[in-house]
Amino acid sequence: MNLHLQSSIVNLKSSVFITGSKSETNRLLLLQALYPNLFLENTSNSDDSEVMAKAIQNAQPATRNPQLVDIHHAGTAMRFLTAYFAIQENSEVVLTGSSRMKERPIKILVEALKQLGAEITYEENEGFPPLRIKGKKLTQSKVSLPANVSSQYISALLLIAPKLENGIELTLEGEITSVPYIKMTLALLNEIGVETSFVGNTISVQPKFTIQNSQFTIESDWSSASYFYSIIALSPIGTEITLSSYKPNSLQGDSALLEIYKTFGVETSFENNIIRLHKTCNSEPETLKLDLNNSPDIAQTIAVTCFGLGISCHLNGLHTLKIKETDRLEALKVELTKLGATISVTNDSLTLESSSTINENSAIKTYQDHRMAMAFAPLALKAPIIIEEAEVVSKSYPTFWVDLKSIGFTISEL
Template structure:
């Protein structure tokens, strides 16, 4: 396995090219759960090529034959899979990568226990490995935490139509990534589920799904790194497919954010033409990432590279990602002389004293760190990324796409 790559870019002009980004990881994971519950086995078009999605797809194909399951590094995978397994009167043993032990899970366990689902943890509570034994789930009002991740809510919602009497869900805390809950509800409704949603209360009627999401739109979060490259460049025009707008994905907000950074977006059927049009930049951008926290590293690195100050709120959930993403971004950006303050769920970036020289980027086993920091090579001319394989979790073709845009990629042993 390659432990490091070296990126090189001699100038700030990107090669014009066409890129094809695979399906949204978020939509793909939800679509696979709905497809399984609906017993519908048609192939889904443009399914995400991320490792997380491949893992979930393979598990679902073998679920009736196996009782031992390994979810790898997939946080979404196991949070969607555990509610699904709760419907099955069978004992399963679940294992996963040690990094998942630092990700929130106990809130989902406590909610499922209210339905009578049995858990047995072999070591520390809510840590891998563990056993789960489900069965028929009967309707009741369940209160669930939603302040660290929205995936507890989405995981339960997806199985709601298969709970006897339906699902009644109460959100008892400030909800992060609300847009992902709304994505789940919208997809469920498209597939025939009856869902009522009123602020802190969600009701799902029993009745199953009548159809599936067959065509998956491409991943806007992955596209954000292409926008970032274009924003940091002096000249670029990249065509990317296949995307639609409006989108189920809240991360399509990147259109507006990067417009402030001199990047235009033009739709042409299912393709997007993204172009650098201006070097006139604001002094400060104030933004809220509560509903799309995965974009935080992209926004922060983009603004720093362009000398734009940034004030971000809605950062509450970022300590609970693949790494403590707030600290991971902060420690790497400080290598380039960034000044970052984090307090009271507010992050303030001072980009006024940047120093663009070759550095090593520590990824902390976090794909978003590798993805968001790589475009900095347009400023530094050379950049080292440690443990570059982490991008396979969500965007396996990333290094190939950077190469197509004129960024040289050298894999080191």
């Protein structure tokens, strides 16, 4: 499904409801599988979360043949479920995914689980899914892995830790990246009564085999909010959008948006469980320089915002974007160049030069990556744009196009 988008102005006062954070939901779904008396509200309606929930619900004790569990494009589910199935005693699964998933490395996590005693083998290529996982009781507690890997590897280990006989003492070697996501995992463990510590490069999680009945309301997704921050930044002074449900003391690293978008004249105010985004001025820097080591998922949105405003930017701390749904840095380079941008990328950075023109009706390829589709959509405020394979947004935000129409975008299927 290819969509043509255009809009000269957003409805001046719009309101959008965004479902729960995909990051929090997926962590809590795994914890709920380990502790069935954990009850969740405002879970994400994303494909990723639904795939994760279905995989857990449908997993059966081992029969004569291992059960096939297909998580399609859901990278978080692949990492988290690798750890989850490793501790499901007397079970055997083959965990697989899409062709792109089979190209995404998982060896570091597998090796860490093997340090704990897990039994995991590769079905096709060494270091990549699909994985054959024979669940067993893990008695080892000390494990180490490089600190600059995807935080999802680290979180996967931490989430299963309280169900291990001796918990986990995890040593991270080198400089730690994506700290907010690690802290989110630890905070959620603390919320259900699990004792943790994070001192220097060592994380400890104590065993806890049962918890009290617990109800958890998941905060809405800040990554999804990023596209509305971009829309407000590209809109005239006075434009407002309210989003719900959010809280000031968020666990999500992407809440950094709140401060970053002040640079573009977007102010955020909290009222009960909503945030109000308000374009107050056209304050724009000559060059925006940011280290997004702690929030790489909003890099695409920020780069496109800068292009739409005609300002240059240098974004670094982006090394994890190379192994996402696509190589997001190369994808940004190709698609922004189509629109008239001058852009260069390295293994961990992106540099965009200021530009005063945007090529109209450019067709943006999305590479099976939901964030490519949504990050480029706000540019319709500056020039008509075509988003190819637009249905990919369902991975994290199924109602995205409906919500854009509700605030004034004109969207037609080609």
